[in-house]
Amino acid sequence: MPAHHDHESVYSGLLVNDAHWAFGTDFEDPLAGVDTTVPDGVDPAVLARYCLVLGDDALVLSHRLTEWCGRAPDLEEDIALANIALDLLGQARLLLARAAAADPSCVPALPEGSPVPAEDALAYFRADRDFGNVRLVEVPNGDFAETTARLLLFATWRLALFERLAGSRDAVLSAVAAKGRKELSYHRDFAGRWFLTLAQGTEESRRRVLDALGGLWPLWPELFRSHPVETAAAQAGVGVDPASVAAEVDAVLARVFAAADVPRPEAAPRVGGAGRDGAHTEALGRMLAEMQVVARAHPGGRW
């Protein structure tokens, strides 16, 4: 019998150099080697804030999806939800890093000599009121029907946004969007299939998915309300005005609802400010308290 197959020597490789890993093992800077020059005529503060709010949407929903890990209805869904969470986390990292590179003044100040990178300073050392995500992504997960309905809404909206954002004058945003739209089309497909399955499954699953959709619907119009930062970014040719994707998103959802035999909810928009302005639900503060606890306990820590 051959003494040493490749797969038997894995343990012995621990202390040798990293050369046999194709990309090394060091992925510290998500934008390493990328030209982050701000395009002519674009206000860096606008570009940074625009990247930040899109990054926050992804960061917060990624966190909520991560909460499913080890709790999903079956192993296949556990793996799929983790995949989606990882995609969104990847988008968030790039967008937060892009925001910091465009306008370093948006990054919270940390003690002198802190090794915390900018993306983490933004994720872990901002208060809830400084987060610009839409409220839809921050509300607690609820059951699998709620998670499915939220993901269907979010991915449908963000895919339409990213399709246009791929034409951004900012080369970094354009590249992030080009990569992201492939991911988002899978997210929409995953959520759409489950939405259909639940709506056409059992009486219980149909009741749950209708309740979930109805419960989320009041937060849905907020995603299409143009915030001044989005308007300015769109005018500068780097961003997309969310109002401009409303008709397309509506048409896609109408097809899913028709296939699932689900009526479009009628609920009125929820009052109470907008996440883009930092006006959030109670849930975000609690979520961030947990997310940020270790990082904040060690502002000089290396991870």
Added chain:
Amino acid sequence: MTTAAEPRLAEHFEATIARHDRIEPRDWMPEAYRATLVRQIAQHAHSEVIGMQPEGDWLTRAPSLRRKAVLLAKVQDEAGHGLYLYSACETLGVTRRELTEKLLDGRQKYSSIFNYPTLSYADVGTIGWLVDGAAICNQVPLCRTSYGPYGRAMIRVCKEESFHQRQGFELLMTMMRGTDEQREMVQESVNRFWWPALMMFGPPDDASPNTARSMAWGIKRDTNDELRQRFVDMSVPQAEVLGVTLPDPELAWNEQRQAHDFGEPDWDEFWAVVNGDGPCNAQRIEHRRRAHDDGAWVRAAATAFAARQAEGGRGR
């Protein structure tokens, strides 16, 4: 059931084992061989799935976005390992559903290491380094195990586990270059996990009733004590590189044996944890049961939907 053909089939089976060839799902095999494999592979699959919990508990508190991505990808891999292993087990004529029920009602076990709590972020690194390291020592020989589907699943599992071990070691190395507090966290975590990691190889050889038969069948390739020794010998130089102390005053190089001498794990603790009295046994099963029960309506919906699709019908 005994048939006229059985002696000839048994001879063929023994000859295959003797040649170190693989037994495949459609080959004849003794019922006891099948039962041993189901027990071992199911226990392994359950360990992957239960093993998502201790580290998964830190996902929502991971202190950097990079670490969060690394940890989520890692825990996701464990779910994937659970899937390959349940699939390998299904080739022996059992279903994932039956195996899950046996896990939840305590008729099948999972690795006792997951009944220890994770109390700091350093535990994520220590679990990668020591727990995944010990798992690799146990599992690498299984790539050559006599049952084909299990051996092939293990090749993939081991490659991923080796990556997990590297990420654990790398996290600890990074933390050791950080603050004094972080270095203390690492040492404290290693102190808690060293002995339970040694217990992962199972009881001493003279107290391991199944070892001899499993070795004769080529299911197991090394004894518990041999594997434990190998693990200690590999871990000592790594601990030196890290700059941590392994919490065993008897640990010393033995020139004559060309191996490390080391102390005896607390086998009373080992048996207490195996028998259900570990720090987290009840919590781990309760978590799994809750996830399983909460997901029942979703699985029922998927089954109903698939049945309707198969009928070609639409609407509820």
